[in-house]
Amino acid sequence: MARQASGGRSFLSALCGLLAIVLLPVSLVGFWASVMLTRTDVFVDELRPVVSKPQVQQALTDGIVSSVLSAVQLQPAIEKALEVPIRTEAAKLVASPQVATAWTSAVRAVHTQFIAVMQGRGSTELDDQGRVAMRVTIPVPALTATLQQAGVPNAGAIAPVVTIPLVKATDLQTAQRAYRIAESWGPWGPLVVAVLALLAIALARRWRTATTLVAIGWIGTSVALALVLMVAREPLMRRVDPEVARTVADAAYGLAARNLYYEIGVALGVAVVMLLVSALTLAFSRRRR
Secondary structure, three states, X not given: OHHHHHHHHHHXXXXXXXXXXXXXXXXXXXXXXXXXXXXXXXXXXXXXXXXXXXXXHHHHHHHHHHHHXXXXXXXXXXXXXXXXXXXXXXXXXXXXXXXXXXXXXXXXXXXXXXXHHHOOOOOXXXXXXXXXXXXXEOOOHHHHHHHHHOOOOOHHHOOOEEEEEEEEXXXXXXHHXXXXXXXXXXXXXXXXXXXXXXXXXXXXXXXXXXXXHHHHHHHHHHHHHHHHHHHHHHHHHHOOOOHHHHHHHHHHHHHHHHHHHHHHHHHHHHHHHHHHHHXXXXXXXXXXX
């Protein structure tokens, strides 16, 4: 009877230890999605410098030109003649502090809207191709004189809105389902994993062995998660189109990966401490004997 009880405890210890190891990367990702993903200020700070990227500035320049020409509604010949000076001024404008401010406001708005959609508190607008887009409203005072010379009425009131597509609506729906799962599991994930690890150690006949195995398992799964983050970046970015959206997505991925690397570092630190405790207590017990 005692042997059966001992075998049952060993089985439960092994099961809890295995679950603690397998669920560790899931808990780290879930915690990031439920806690770190919603920090709008951090997201804005990360994507603020992206406006200086050549791909983004080219997209903003093209958007300004097309928006202004569609707003003025002049004769085709006049529009064609205006396109070169408008593009020249637009290229200068996208490097100005005014556009950087407009970009920051657009990033904040799209992230706030994204979190609201993920949490089921709102809906998002789509462009004509069914994509979620970021809209940057850009004042163009530098173009006012050029447009006035061409006879454009109310030239000073023109403020083009540049649309930058980000993700397809279908991808957003998939992300929404994943976020709801992460939101319900994420805040409790690390605690559940820690409790499972403690149960595995408490139920084990040799607690040092259980502690060592759980620690080694955590190190292995943490390193595996870090490798997945590094390897998956390029293939995922290749799926994003157009290039300007890829630039924005790459910056967002960098922020997510950096937060996850921090969590992985904490998990590795805990695992190393567990190994040290196991080794030191073993050495102390041997010395006493």
